[in-house]
Amino acid sequence: MSKPDFKTAVRQEEAYLRLVYPTADDIPGCISLFDTYLSCNVIRSQIKSLYRYGERPVCGPKLEDFKFCLSLKSLHPEERRDAWISRRAEWWAHRRLGKSSEDIWDIREEPLKSFPTPITDEQLGIRPIE
Structure with a gap:
């Protein structure tokens, strides 16, 4: 199975995200994104990441999402939605086209x-009825 090129992947992701976020009210708010960033830095997330991956979690992208959200405040709600969808579509396209377990298996x-x-019955130790 071949992977699509980056532009095709972005278009596919945008189409999907437009279904997930049908209105401007459906995109995450800045407070929600800030909460996500803060939760990345709590001790529980740190320990879970150390256990699962052997390293601390990377929280920088979550902070960038929050700052990006703040930069959208002056836009019309539909423009804000379009900007959010474009950004997330590119993120998902990079993730889809990057390395994953599917590259190994x-x-x-x-x-x-x-x-x-x-x-068989023999393996289970069951004798046939005579």
Whole structure:
């Protein structure tokens, strides 16, 4: 399965995000984004990230989202929605086209033959009835 080019991925993501955020009221507010940034820095998130990934979480992008939101305050609500969708679409496109576990594992088109192997009565230690 081949990956689309960046422009195609951005267009696909924009189309999807327009469905997710149908009105300007549906995009996250600046307070919500600031809360997300703060929650990234709490001890629980720090420990969870250390445990899962062996490093502290990267909170900078969450702060950038908050600052971007503040820069949109003077725009008309529909322009704000369009700007938010464009930014998120690019973020998702980068994420989709970047490295992931799918680069390591091949997707099977059909299941393996004879897998799993059926367990026989003999393996279970069941004797046939005579």
